[in-house]
Amino acid sequence: MSAEPLLQVRELDKHFGAVQALYHVDLDLPAGKVTALCGDNGAGKTVLTKCIAGIYQPDRGQVLWEGHPVHIRTPRDASRLGIETVYQDLALADNLDIVQNMFLGRERTRSQLLDEDSMERAAKETLTSLHVTTVRSIRQPVASLSGGQRQSVAVAKAVMWNSRLVILDEPTAALGVVQTRQVLDLTRRLRDRGLAVMVISHNLNDVFEVADRIAVLYLGRLVVQDDASNFDRQSVVEYMTTGGLSRSGGTRTRES
Amino acid sequence: MARAPGKADTPDVGADLTVAEDAAVVELPPEVVAQTLGDYARATVLRLRSGESGVLPVIVGLLAISIVFQSIGPNGLYLSPGNLVNLFQQSAVFMVLAMAEGFALILGEIDLSIGYVGACGAAITVQLVQPVTTNWPWWAAVLAGLAFCFAFGFIQGALITRLRLPSFIVTLAGFLIGNGLMLIILLLGPFSGFPSLAAPDGDVQVVYNLMWAAIDPTVSWIAAAALVAAVGALIWFGDSRRRRSGLVAPPASLSAIKIGLIAATAIVVVAICSVNRANFGFFAGVPWVIPIVLGVFGVWTVLLTRTRYGRYVYAIGGNPEAARRAGVNLAMVRTIAFALCALTAGIGMLLFASYLGGMSNNVNGGSQVLYAVAAAVIGGTSLFGGRGKPLHGLLGGLVIGAIYNGTYLIGLAVQYQFIVTGLVLVAAVTVDSVSRRGATSGSVSRV
Numbered sequence: 124m125s126a127e128p129l130l131q132v133r134e135l136d137k138h139f140g141a142v143q144a145l146y147h148v149d150l151d152l153p154a155g156k157v158t159a160l161c162g163d164n165g166a167g168k169t170v171l172t173k174c175i176a177g178i179y180q181p182d183r184g185q186v187l188w189e190g191h192p193v194h195i196r197t198p199r200d201a202s203r204l205g206i207e208t209v210y211q212d213l214a215l216a217d218n219l220d221i222v223q224n225m226f227l228g229r230e231r232t233r234s235q236l237l238d239e240d241s242m243e244r245a246a247k248e249t250l251t252s253l254h255v256t257t258v259r260s261i262r263q264p265v266a267s268l269s270g271g272q273r274q275s276v277a278v279a280k281a282v283m284w285n286s287r288l289v290i291l292d293e294p295t296a297a298l299g300v301v302q303t304r305q306v307l308d309l310t311r312r313l314r315d316r317g318l319a320v321m322v323i324s325h326n327l328n329d330v331f332e333v334a335d336r337i338a339v340l341y342l343g344r345l346v347v348q349d350d351a352s353n354f355d356r357q358s359v360v361e362y363m364t365t366g367g368l369s370r371s372g373g374t375r376t377r378e379s
Numbered sequence: 380m381a382r383a384p385g386k387a388d389t390p391d392v393g394a395d396l397t398v399a400e401d402a403a404v405v406e407l408p409p410e411v412v413a414q415t416l417g418d419y420a421r422a423t424v425l426r427l428r429s430g431e432s433g434v435l436p437v438i439v440g441l442l443a444i445s446i447v448f449q450s451i452g453p454n455g456l457y458l459s460p461g462n463l464v465n466l467f468q469q470s471a472v473f474m475v476l477a478m479a480e481g482f483a484l485i486l487g488e489i490d491l492s493i494g495y496v497g498a499c500g501a502a503i504t505v506q507l508v509q510p511v512t513t514n515w516p517w518w519a520a521v522l523a524g525l526a527f528c529f530a531f532g533f534i535q536g537a538l539i540t541r542l543r544l545p546s547f548i549v550t551l552a553g554f555l556i557g558n559g560l561m562l563i564i565l566l567l568g569p570f571s572g573f574p575s576l577a578a579p580d581g582d583v584q585v586v587y588n589l590m591w592a593a594i595d596p597t598v599s600w601i602a603a604a605a606l607v608a609a610v611g612a613l614i615w616f617g618d619s620r621r622r623r624s625g626l627v628a629p630p631a632s633l634s635a636i637k638i639g640l641i642a643a644t645a646i647v648v649v650a651i652c653s654v655n656r657a658n659f660g661f662f663a664g665v666p667w668v669i670p671i672v673l674g675v676f677g678v679w680t681v682l683l684t685r686t687r688y689g690r691y692v693y694a695i696g697g698n699p700e701a702a703r704r705a706g707v708n709l710a711m712v713r714t715i716a717f718a719l720c721a722l723t724a725g726i727g728m729l730l731f732a733s734y735l736g737g738m739s740n741n742v743n744g745g746s747q748v749l750y751a752v753a754a755a756v757i758g759g760t761s762l763f764g765g766r767g768k769p770l771h772g773l774l775g776g777l778v779i780g781a782i783y784n785g786t787y788l789i790g791l792a793v794q795y796q797f798i799v800t801g802l803v804l805v806a807a808v809t810v811d812s813v814s815r816r817g818a819t820s821g822s823v824s825r826v
Contacts, residue, residue, distance in 0.1 A: 199706065214704045216697035218765035219690075227694055228705030236685045243626050262627040 271302025470780025487764020494744025532721025
């Protein structure tokens with residue numbers, strides 16, 4: 124990417140009591156690319172995500188949005204910038220239908236009453252543009268959807284709001300083969316729309332299938348980030364488990 | 380969608396995402412997939428088989444109850460117009476209380492206090508209109524009683540949401556406090572604890588008339604026709620507008636059937652009420668309590684299904700975490716729901732006071748609240764949150780009222796009345812639970 128990355132994290136520190144969760148983390152999330160964030164359990168993936176999404180406040184360091192320093196203090200600040208996070212546990216209400224879920228918290232109203240027609244049309248357009256077309260009806264309750272369909276609805280919900288950076292937290296965990304395929308296709312479609320996408324994943328199959336860039340966290344440090352073509356499975360595993368490369372693998376060290 | 384940034388779509392990226400999905404075949408509400416009346420009927424049958432029975436069991440149950448009491452009761456008295464009007468009046472109290480409890484149940488909470496809190500509100504109203512003491516105008520007295528209920532519910536809701544106390548315990552305390560307050564309020568003034576609503580005229584009589592006065596039959600017919608026309612027009616034009624713009628909508632024939640059912644119900648009710656029910660002379664017409672209950676039903680239905688607030692109530696009942704992440708103010712929505720619950724209970728118990736012709740320390744708010752929960756659950760509201768409508772309260776209240784009236788009519792003592800009601804409650808919950816367990820998929824069995 125020649126242009127400036129959409130979001131840059133610089134020298135980010137975060138600790139909880141005596142535990143240093145993140146240490147001098149630098150991360151770039153360019154538009155139009157899928158960046159995979161890998162790391163073992165406890166490496167700090169979730170903490171880093173929550174710092175970007177406004178749930179945690181970093182202790183030190185900067186977040187640059189289109190090159191300008193920003194302070195993301197609440198999830199609302201994040202959505203105002205155009206950052207939407209799709210959480211692992213989905214945050215959909217089972218008893219509401221797809222339209223109701225997609226507009227939850229941002230319902231359109233006309234003279235105080237819900238404008239169902241306009242919401243249904245908008246939800247339909249978004250789902251169609253993402254090729255999520257045959258959930259049988261967008262008025263069916265989310266309880267009747269499969270795991271992949273639910274994940275698709277959650278992602279569609281995130282892109283409805285002029286979002287420019289979508290963070291997917293373990294999007295394929297607990298999904299079957301076909302459903303995983305759907306979600307990865309959807310992820311690529313977001314990238315093709317010019318959005319910056321960050322995927323947090325344990326699953327290296329998924330990572331190599333969908334990611335343009337790979338970043339690895341090891342014990343709170345970002346040990347490497349580079350184009351996915353410069354990694355192979357072996358090297359990613361080594362970065363994840365030891366924080367470095369012992370022998371001459373397929374990749375270089377950190378950039379930026 | 381238009382507001383999404385970025386390039387044009389990329390149709391080459393792959394076919395439909397959801398092809399090869401097999402899980403979407405489960406319990407769909409028929410209205411979302413059916414295109415024609417035939418489809419709709421088939422889908423409804425499917426849905427019944429899969430355990431999503433809706434309000435059908437309640438209707439069947441009401442029919443069964445009517446047949447039983449009509450056949451074993453004294454010479455066909457049960458379904459006589461005079462008794463049916465009486466039955467409506469008795470049910471009205473249960474209906475309104477069940478709609479009140481609905482607010483708590485949809486949130487996945489419970490409110491045990493509504494019987495006595497509502498009774499406090501009613502006692503306040505009945506005391507304030509007494510000419511020999513305060514002599515307030517009836518509307519001010521009613522507002523004062525309802526304001527008390529709203530405030531009491533608001534405080535309970537605040538304790539539950541801000542301090543995170545369990546609703547069961549907080550409203551149990553409210554039950555006891557309400558009982559005590561009701562007795563204190565009743566002992567005020569020179570009425571020895573029995574302020575009465577018996578009076579020839581004036582503001583006292585207005586409160587008495589809430590339950591007992593009737594609208595002239597001619598006016599009843601005109602008003603009912605206007606109401607059906609208005610509701611019918613809303614349904615018809617709403618549905619056809621949605622059909623035209625390609626949104627999910629029922630077929631035209633179904634809209635017509637819906638409107639027909641509403642019209643038929645209105646005609647039957649007004650016809651029953653228009654029969655002379657006085658032993659001497661002439662007395663007929665729709666009792667005021669029916670439009671009052673319909674008003675409560677209509678307002679709460681619009682609030683719950685057509686406003687942001689209502690949407691949030693359901694979202695919190697279904698998944699509080701999702702609502703929180705969507706930026707919903709959980710504490711405020713919940714607190715107001717408890718306040719509205721108590722307010723509605725105030726209306727219900729005011730109707731009860733009017734039915735009794737006064738308030739007394741015999742009013743048992745404990746059994747009233749249990750009837751209210753039973754009515755809501757019999758009508759189809761889930762105890763686990765997220766599912767329930769004011770319509771469920773209406774139908775459940777009618778069931779409880781029908782049993783109450785029938786057991787009274789055949790001369791069963793009150794102890795057996797309790798037992799019969801209890802058995803019906805168990806039966807209703809069992810039917811619901813068994814039919815749902817029989818469903819092919821477990822995806823709706825989330826509690």
